[in-house]
Amino acid sequence: MSQAGINKLCIIGVGLIGGSLARALRKAGFCQEIIGAGRSADSLGKAVSLGVIDRFETDLAKAVADADMIVLAMPVGATKSVLEAIKDTVKSNAILTDVGSTKASVVNDVKAVLGNACSRFVPGHPIAGTEKSGVEASFAELFKDRRVILTPLAETDNKNTDLVRAMWESTGAEVSEMSVEHHDDVLAATSHLPHLLAFSLVDTLAQMDEQTEIFKFAAGGFRDFTRIASSDPVMWHDICLANHDAIIKMLDRFTNDLGELKNALNSSDSKKILEIFKRAREARDRYTQSEQ
Ligand code: NAP
Numbered sequence: 001m002s003q004a005g006i007n008k009l010c011i012i013g014v015g016l017i018g019g020s021l022a023r024a025l026r027k028a029g030f031c032q033e034i035i036g037a038g039r040s041a042d043s044l045g046k047a048v049s050l051g052v053i054d055r056f057e058t059d060l061a062k063a064v065a066d067a068d069m070i071v072l073a074m075p076v077g078a079t080k081s082v083l084e085a086i087k088d089t090v091k092s093n094a095i096l097t098d099v100g101s102t103k104a105s106v107v108n109d110v111k112a113v114l115g116n117a118c119s120r121f122v123p124g125h126p127i128a129g130t131e132k133s134g135v136e137a138s139f140a141e142l143f144k145d146r147r148v149i150l151t152p153l154a155e156t157d158n159k160n161t162d163l164v165r166a167m168w169e170s171t172g173a174e175v176s177e178m179s180v181e182h183h184d185d186v187l188a189a190t191s192h193l194p195h196l197l198a199f200s201l202v203d204t205l206a207q208m209d210e211q212t213e214i215f216k217f218a219a220g221g222f223r224d225f226t227r228i229a230s231s232d233p234v235m236w237h238d239i240c241l242a243n244h245d246a247i248i249k250m251l252d253r254f255t256n257d258l259g260e261l262k263n264a265l266n267s268s269d270s271k272k273i274l275e276i277f278k279r280a281r282e283a284r285d286r287y288t289q290s291e292q
Contacts, residue, residue, distance in 0.1 A: 005025075005028075005029075005030035005031050005163075005166065005167060005170065006030070006031045006032075006068040006069050006163070006167075007031065007032045007033065007068050008031065008032065008033045008034075008035065008066055008067045008068050008069075009022075009025065009030075009031040009033070009034050009035070009067060009068065009069050009070075009071065010034075010035045010036075010037060010063050010064050010067035010069070010070045010071070011034060011035070011036055011037070011053065011070075011071045011073050012037045012038060012060060012063070012064075012070065012071070012072050012073060012074055012082055012086075013037075013038055013072065013073035013074030013075075013078075014036040014037075014038055014043070014044060014047045014052060014053055014056075014073070014135050014138075015043075015073065015074075015133055015134050015135055015137075015138070016129065016130065016132060016133050016134065016135075016137045016138050016142075017073050017099045017126065017129065017138075017142075018036070018071065018073030018074075018099070018135075018138075019047060019050075019052045019134075019135040019137075019138025020138040020139055020140065020142035020143065021071060021073065021099070021126075021143070021171065022034050022036070022047075022052045022053050022138075023052055023138055023139060023140035024140045024141070024142070024143055024144075024170070024171035024172070025167065025170065025171065026051075026052075026140075027140045028170035028171065030166075030167055030170045031068075031069075033054050033055075034052075034053045034054050035053065035054065035055055035056065035057065035063055035067060036048070036052070036053035036055070036056040036057075036063075037056060037057050037058070037060050037063035037064070038056075038058065038074065039058065040058070041056070041058050043134065043135060044056035044058065046135055046136070047135045050135060050136070052135055052138060060082060060085040060086050061085055061086055061088065061089040062089070063086075064086045064089055064090050064091075064094070065089045065090075065091075066091065067090075067091070067094055068091070068093075068094055068095070069094060069095045069096075069097070069163070069164075069167070070086070070090065070094060070095070070096050070097070071097055071098065071099065072096070072097070072098035072099070072100065072106075073098070073099045075232075075234055075235045075238045076100040076101065076102050076105055076106055076238045076239060076242050077234075077237070077238030077241070077242065078238075079098070079100065079105070079106050079109040079110070080109040080112065080113060083109060083110065083113040083114065084113055087113055087114060093120075094120065095120055095122065095160045095163060095164065096110070096114075096120055096121045096122070097121070097122045097123070097124050097164045097167075098123060098124060098125075099124060099125060099126055100123075100125060100242075101125060101187065101191065101192075101235075101239045101243075102184055102187070102239055102242040102243040103123050103125065103151045103180040103183045103184055104180050104181065104184050104242075104243070105242035105243065106123055106242075107121075107123055107151075107153065107180055110123075116155075118153055118155040118156070119155045119156055119157045119160070120156075120157070120160055121153065121156060121160075122150060122152055122156055122160050122161050122164040123150065123151045123152070123153070123180065124148060124149065124150050124151075124164060124168070125148065125149045125151075125183065125187070126142075126143055126146065126147075126148045126168070126173065127146055127147040127148065127149065127191075128142050128143050128146035128147075128148075128173070129142070130142075131227055131228050131229075131230040131231045132230075133231075133232040133235070140171075141172070142171075143168065143171040143172055143173040144171065144172035144173070145172060145173075145174070146172075146173050146174070147173065147174050147175075147176060148168040148173040148174070148175045148176070149175075149176050149177070149178055149183055150164060150165060150168075150175060150176070150177050151177070151178060151179060151180045151183050152177060153180075161177075184243050184246045185246050185249075187243070187246075188243055188246035188247045188249070188250045189250050192239055192240065192243055192246075192247050192250070193247065193250045193251060193254060194228065195228050195229075195231060195236055195239075196236075196240065196247065196251070197254075198225065198226050198227075198228045198229040199229050199233075199236065201225070201226060201229070202226050202229040260272075260276075261273070261276055264276070
């Protein structure tokens with residue numbers, strides 16, 4: 001290992017998140033060499049020509065063979081198959097981490113495939129992203145002043161958590177730690193539910209649009225509310241299935257509250273409608289002020 005961080009880093013999945021991490025770590029001088037890995041030589045070749053990674057392998061077993069740290073940055077649904085592909089060639093002292101938007105499913109897959117090698121696994125999730133995907137959308141500043149959540153396991157060696165923390169801090173991110181369960185509940189509420197609602201609303205309107213061309217008359221509010229429905233469908237399919245229980249719990253709660261609003265509207269209960277809208281605006285103002 002070098003003093004700056006590590007020597008060889010392998011990123012599996014050089015897309016928006018993996019590519020942005022590679023760019024930020026190169027800028028920070030955190031590692032000597034970055035090896036990209038994935039399914040497509042085309043997109044990995046693009047990552048080399050953009051200067052995001054040093055070299056690539058489409059054979060995952062080969063890609064990780066001499067890496068000191070491996071970052072899983074592909075959709076969470078691919079975790080088990082990727083781990084199966086690399087488990088026999090990962091160095092015995094290599095550290096593994098991930099960037100997945102759900103944590104329990106990833107941890108279960110790691111335990112199922114790696115068993116007692118779990119002390120080397122540090123689950124992570126950068127709370128940063130855009131609705132774009134692919135290495136072309138990556139940029140070095142994506143994690144600057146953004147949060148990264150680590151959810152170390154009881155088995156995770158503290159030294160490994162410290163190194164993964166140092167890696168994220170070198171990108172300009174602020175690192176927090178919490179339990180796997182708390183992470184999945186919090187993210188179901190603040191990220192997974194909003195994405196589900198945006199996809200669902202746009203789908204409903206798209207079906208109406210066939211008859212009414214309503215999108216022609218859509219304004220800024222529609223654009224703001226639905227931006228995240230441009231996110232990658234495969235990634236969000238994987239996240240929804242992986243965090244199914246926590247999302248259903250939030251969806252039930254939201255459906256109940258939406259029902260209350262519908263009842264208030266049905267009965268022209270202006271006091272109730274105003275009460276809900278005012279409470280929501282105050283909560284959002286508090287949130288945006290705390291962001292500044
Ligand atoms: P992305 O831009 O689509 O990149 C995903 C990368 O994974 C691509 O380079 C893809 O390349 C590769 N890949 C896909 N399936 C693979 C497989 N089976 N084996 C190996 N490589 C595979 O997606 P992203 O936004 O970077 O998301 C990556 C991860 O970050 C996900 O786990 C997501 O939950 C998490 N995350 C995303 C955001 C966000 O806002 N986007 C935020 C935080 C965390 P090929 O298709 O060429 O193989």
